[in-house]
Amino acid sequence: MAKSLINSINGKFKGKDILSLDQFAPLDLKMLFSLTKKMKNIAFNAKPSRILDGNIVTLIFYEPSSRTFGSFSAAVKQLGGQTVEIQNPQSFSSVAKGETLSDTIRVFEAYCDAIVIRHFEVGSAKKASDYASSVPVINAGDGTGEHPTQALLDLYTIHEKFNRLDNLLGVVGGDILNGRTIHSLIKGLCKFKKNTLFLLSPKTLRLTRADFLYFQDKGIKLIEIQSEKEIPKNADFWYWTRVQKERFHDLKEYEKVKNRFIVTKKLLKDYGNKKMILMHPLPRVGEIDIDIDRDPRAVYLGPQTRNGMYIRMALLALILGKV
Ligand code: CP
Numbered sequence: 001m002a003k004s005l006i007n008s009i010n011g012k013f014k015g016k017d018i019l020s021l022d023q024f025a026p027l028d029l030k031m032l033f034s035l036t037k038k039m040k041n042i043a044f045n046a047k048p049s050r051i052l053d054g055n056i057v058t059l060i061f062y063e064p065s066s067r068t069f070g071s072f073s074a075a076v077k078q079l080g081g082q083t084v085e086i087q088n089p090q091s092f093s094s095v096a097k098g099e100t101l102s103d104t105i106r107v108f109e110a111y112c113d114a115i116v117i118r119h120f121e122v123g124s125a126k127k128a129s130d131y132a133s134s135v136p137v138i139n140a141g142d143g144t145g146e147h148p149t150q151a152l153l154d155l156y157t158i159h160e161k162f163n164r165l166d167n168l169l170g171v172v173g174g175d176i177l178n179g180r181t182i183h184s185l186i187k188g189l190c191k192f193k194k195n196t197l198f199l200l201s202p203k204t205l206r207l208t209r210a211d212f213l214y215f216q217d218k219g220i221k222l223i224e225i226q227s228e229k230e231i232p233k234n235a236d237f238w239y240w241t242r243v244q245k246e247r248f249h250d251l252k253e254y255e256k257v258k259n260r261f262i263v264t265k266k267l268l269k270d271y272g273n274k275k276m277i278l279m280h281p282l283p284r285v286g287e288i289d290i291d292i293d294r295d296p297r298a299v300y301l302g303p304q305t306r307n308g309m310y311i312r313m314a315l316l317a318l319i320l321g322k323v
Helices: 026-044 065-077 101-109 124-131 148-162 180-189 209-217 251-257 264-271 304-321
Strands: 056-061 082-087 114-119 137-142 170-173 196-200 221-225 235-242 277-278
Touching: 026 148, 026 304, 056 065, 056 101, 065 082, 065 114, 065 137, 065 148, 065 304, 101 114, 101 124, 101 251, 114 124, 124 137, 137 148, 148 180, 148 235, 148 277, 148 304, 170 180, 180 209, 209 221
Parallel strands: 056 082, 056 114, 114 137, 170 196, 170 235, 196 221, 235 277
Antiparallel strands: none
C-alpha cells in the first residue's frame, strides 16, 4: 500500500522516509545528534563497525553530486553495509529507454533496504516514497525544494560550535530562491526560539512571498537585505551559497546576478567577528575567495563536510532500525 503522508519522526526513526525538515522536532534532532557523535568516533578512529551488516542501500541520483552521493556511499560502508549506486540514471539505467520514476523505484526497492534519491523535480522524493511501499526513502535534494540531510548536518555543525540551536543570529547569502539547502535550514531553525536570519541576495533571488510568510509564521525572524553594508557584525554564522545556474532558463539573467555577493577577506574583516563560523553547502563557484579557506572560521571544507558523513551514518542506522 502506498505511503501517503509525510510522517513526523516523533522519536521513532525506524522505517520512516526522510523527506523534509518538517518531520523533525527538537527531541528528534537531539537523538540524532547524540548518535552522530558516536558515529564520528567510529569513523574518526577507523573502528570497524557491523551496524549495517547485511543492509543494501540504493543511491539513485538524477542530478550531479559530490558530497551527498559520496558521503552517503561512505556512510553505508563505514557501517559495514553495501550500496547499489546509480549516478545519472538518465544515461546509465533504463530511464534512458523511457522507464518511469515509478517503475525505477519499484525495481530498486526489490534489491535493497533503503533508497536515497536526488531528483530535479520538487516533490519527486515524496513521489518516490509513495512508490516504494516497503523501504524508506531519503530525499537527497528535490529540485529547488528541500535537502533535509544537508540541513541536518548544517544544524549539527552549528550546534557543535555553539551548543545551542536557539537565540542564533545568522546571515544567509546567495541564491535564496533556489537554494534547497537554505529552505531546509530555515525550516530547521524555525523549530527553535529567538532565531534571526538576515537574507542577502539579489532581488530576483529572494524567497517567494509565500515561503517568506510561511517561515515567519513558524516563528523565525527574517530580514531581507540588499547590500553587504547591512550585514550585522555580531552574527553567529554566515551561510553562503552559489547562484544556481541550472535553475535559470535565461543564462543572461544568471550572468547578471552570479557572484553578486562574494565573501572576501575584506568583507569578513569588516563585517565578521572572531566567534562566528562561515558555512557553505558547496559546491562553490567563486562566491567565497579561496584565500579564506585557511581561516579557522571557515568550516565548509572541514567540519561541515565531515559532519555530512557522520550525520548520514546516524540517520541510516536509525531508519534501518539498527540502533
Ligand atoms: N551540498 C551538496 O548537496 O553538495 P552536492 O551537490 O555535491 O551533493
